[in-house]
Amino acid sequence: MKNRLSSVVAKLKKLPASSFLITKAFTSQVPFAGTGNIRFDVLEEGRAVLHIANRRRVQNHIKGVHASAMGLLAETATGAVLGMTIPDTHIPLLKSMHVDYVRRAKGDLRAEATLPADMRQRVLSEPKGDFAVPIRVTDEDGEEPIKCQMVWAWVPKKR
Numbered sequence: 001m002k003n004r005l006s007s008v009v010a011k012l013k014k015l016p017a018s019s020f021l022i023t024k025a026f027t028s029q030v031p032f033a034g035t036g037n038i039r040f041d042v043l044e045e046g047r048a049v050l051h052i053a054n055r056r057r058v059q060n061h062i063k064g065v066h067a068s069a070m071g072l073l074a075e076t077a078t079g080a081v082l083g084m085t086i087p088d089t090h091i092p093l094l095k096s097m098h099v100d101y102v103r104r105a106k107g108d109l110r111a112e113a114t115l116p117a118d119m120r121q122r123v124l125s126e127p128k129g130d131f132a133v134p135i136r137v138t139d140e141d142g143e144e145p146i147k148c149q150m151v152w153a154w155v156p157k158k159r
Contacts, residue, residue: 050080075097087123091155095153099146
């Protein structure tokens with residue numbers, strides 16, 4: 001089932017610089033996601049891959065990606081992958097965000113969120129619900145500086 005986001009992404013994927021265009025389209029609707037210059041590498045049904053460059057604008061006092069920017073990256077990736085599935089009659093809401101900072105991040109960060117078929121089916125068949133969207137955030141060494149859990153809900157737009 002296509003929704004507005006998945007239809008826009010499908011059209012933009014056909015154009016040159018589609019990653020840039022998908023990023024701009026998403027951040028035009030979710031402006032805070034653009035504050036850290038997060039870039040979409042992949043956005044498709046069931047999978048979103050985003051990255052954030054370790055630039056001064058998002059650094060902490062030890063020249064790594066700031067803790068809040070790491071959370072923003074994970075939240076954006078999980079929200080985007082859910083957004084590709086959720087019907088236009090519903091809205092996604094982040095219910096909880098738990099982040100454990102387990103090691104110092106090195107360089108740029110990459111987040112990969114997935115929404116398996118059984119979870120996508122729940123979103124399409126249940127009028128409302130929630131679950132933790134699988135997410136993995138890695139640094140330039142392929143290590144996971146954070147372990148996180150993002151619990152998202154979907155509810156009808158109108159009560």
